[in-house]
Amino acid sequence: MALRDVLLSIAQTPHRLRRRALVTWTPAQETSEVMDRSGARMKRRLEWYDLVGLGVGGMLGAGVFVTTGRVARDTAGPAVFVSYVIAGVSALLSSFCYAEFSVRVPAAGGAFSYLRVTFGELVGFFGGANILMEYVLSNAAVARSFTDYLASTFGVTEPDAWRIQVGGIAKGYNALDFPAVALILVLTLCLCYSTKESSMLNMVITVFHLLFFVFIILAGMWNGSAGNLVRPHGFAPYGVGGVLDGAAIVYFSYIGYDSASTMAEEIRDPARALPVGIAGSVLVVSALYCLMSVALCVMLPYNEIAESAPFSSAFGEKAGWEWAGSVVGAGASLGIVASLLVAMLGQARYLCVIARARLVPAWLAKVHPSTGTPMNATIFLGLCTASIALFTELQIVFEMISIGTLVVFYLVANALIYHRYAKLGANRSLHVLVFLLLLTLSSLGFSLSRRINGQCRWGMALFGATSIAVTTIFHFTVQQEMAEPPSEWTVPLMPWPAAASVFLNVFLMTTLKMMSFQRFGLWSLVIIVFYVCYGVHSTYTAEENETVNAMIHHANMVMS
Numbered sequence: 001m002a003l004r005d006v007l008l009s010i011a012q013t014p015h016r017l018r019r020r021a022l023v024t025w026t027p028a029q030e031t032s033e034v035m036d037r038s039g040a041r042m043k044r045r046l047e048w049y050d051l052v053g054l055g056v057g058g059m060l061g062a063g064v065f066v067t068t069g070r071v072a073r074d075t076a077g078p079a080v081f082v083s084y085v086i087a088g089v090s091a092l093l094s095s096f097c098y099a100e101f102s103v104r105v106p107a108a109g110g111a112f113s114y115l116r117v118t119f120g121e122l123v124g125f126f127g128g129a130n131i132l133m134e135y136v137l138s139n140a141a142v143a144r145s146f147t148d149y150l151a152s153t154f155g156v157t158e159p160d161a162w163r164i165q166v167g168g169i170a171k172g173y174n175a176l177d178f179p180a181v182a183l184i185l186v187l188t189l190c191l192c193y194s195t196k197e198s199s200m201l202n203m204v205i206t207v208f209h210l211l212f213f214v215f216i217i218l219a220g221m222w223n224g225s226a227g228n229l230v231r232p233h234g235f236a237p238y239g240v241g242g243v244l245d246g247a248a249i250v251y252f253s254y255i256g257y258d259s260a261s262t263m264a265e266e267i268r269d270p271a272r273a274l275p276v277g278i279a280g281s282v283l284v285v286s287a288l289y290c291l292m293s294v295a296l297c298v299m300l301p302y303n304e305i306a307e308s309a310p311f312s313s314a315f316g317e318k319a320g321w322e323w324a325g326s327v328v329g330a331g332a333s334l335g336i337v338a339s340l341l342v343a344m345l346g347q348a349r350y351l352c353v354i355a356r357a358r359l360v361p362a363w364l365a366k367v368h369p370s371t372g373t374p375m376n377a378t379i380f381l382g383l384c385t386a387s388i389a390l391f392t393e394l395q396i397v398f399e400m401i402s403i404g405t406l407v408v409f410y411l412v413a414n415a416l417i418y419h420r421y422a423k424l425g426a427n428r429s430l431h432v433l434v435f436l437l438l439l440t441l442s443s444l445g446f447s448l449s450r451r452i453n454g455q456c457r458w459g460m461a462l463f464g465a466t467s468i469a470v471t472t473i474f475h476f477t478v479q480q481e482m483a484e485p486p487s488e489w490t491v492p493l494m495p496w497p498a499a500a501s502v503f504l505n506v507f508l509m510t511t512l513k514m515m516s517f518q519r520f521g522l523w524s525l526v527i528i529v530f531y532v533c534y535g536v537h538s539t540y541t542a543e544e545n546e547t548v549n550a551m552i553h554h555a556n557m558v559m560s
Helices: 001-013 013-020 049-057 060-066 067-105 110-119 121-153 176-195 195-223 239-254 257-266 270-299 310-315 324-357 376-391 392-425 429-451 457-478 496-509 514-559
Strands: none
Touching: 001 013, 013 110, 013 514, 049 195, 049 257, 049 270, 049 324, 060 270, 067 110, 067 239, 067 257, 067 270, 067 310, 067 392, 110 121, 110 324, 110 392, 121 176, 121 310, 121 324, 121 376, 121 392, 121 514, 176 195, 176 324, 176 376, 195 270, 195 310, 195 324, 239 270, 239 392, 239 496, 257 270, 257 324, 270 310, 270 514, 310 324, 324 376, 392 429, 392 496, 429 457, 429 496, 457 496
């Protein structure tokens, strides 16, 4: 591109932002002409049970093996299972929103596609880039935890025994993890080959992993003592605040169910399979997470739980059950492989669809004609994930993960309400937007009231009642104006589930540390700068060229 063209583009940036930032696509366009930009189509070879297996496999392993021990010891105590209940309810409500959108917009873009067809290109890119960062970081964290559990399988308890310490690099980045890198690269090759075969591999691993979960739950309960749930400082030693803070951290465990929504282009019957796969997998995994966390806490007092590979260490301290530590290490490693496989499957599809929208280089959107997989996106993100897993310690990654996921789930819940009542219904957009603003502000007021001097009960009561009141008023003012619901699956009792999802996501965000918000703010700035400097110009130029080509084609047709 000539310097003159570059300067012209920069000068036209405000105009192009006005033209592109709020432009939306219809679901029909998203699943036809936008999908065609990948060249070959992804192959529809998956059934509903593949989706359930992917949903369960994507979540099992990541959270319970990576975060449970840390949260039980340092944040929530034995009440960590209550943290899982709270996070699970929030995830279930969000999964309902994803399920309805995935039926309406059966594209591989997940949250990116849902936000783009509702709020426009800028919000869609902001949400898509955030969830993409969450995937890459969480996958790096899970891959590093794989090394811990694999080492414990062979009786090695030293956390960094299988990592190489390098001098001259800042602490937190100097423990090189080559087993994690090897795992990521092997899975990247598998995902490039075939989605169906990857799904079958995940299904086999997940079945064995479920049996392994049952073993841990039963063996943990058998070897544990209910007294450990209240020793040494009570059931909730860090108070209600610790339980709620723990819920925000373990929400990381539920990154994975939205991977199922990215399979929409590869499912043979999306309308039937997607709601079952997305919401059903969240219910199954929530129950298992709660039972696993209880089993861990009855085996040991919370302050004796190991930071690294806590389940293996807990069994290792039980006389006669040392062998179980190795079994737990092997099973956890297997589960982590499954969750990593599914998450990497989802992240590649997110990037592929963002590239279809021309917000990142178009070569990332290409689908390989013989394998039917987004090979370029898979390889690119595999290398990014491997690079982070090689250098970065778990705690540094954890601090950056949950907030982006919560923001995206918050946006999707808002988008469902707006899409249902403003785009499909007969309500004015302003009416719906005012409700969403009031709901967000009242949710924020409730959440911040809890943070002021411990608890500000009158503020919590006031803002909590306000949230309920505005939702009730909105429910009764729009109910009669709503257009007839479509024949596909929809979230029941709307707008209450989506409104509750908004409330819980805002609440959980306010429990995170300031460092999370600082890093999230920095990443958000990077996203906006990238969009202004590249994305908006790429999409504007492509649209302009398509318009000119269409006019030329029309003129040729008239002349002929």
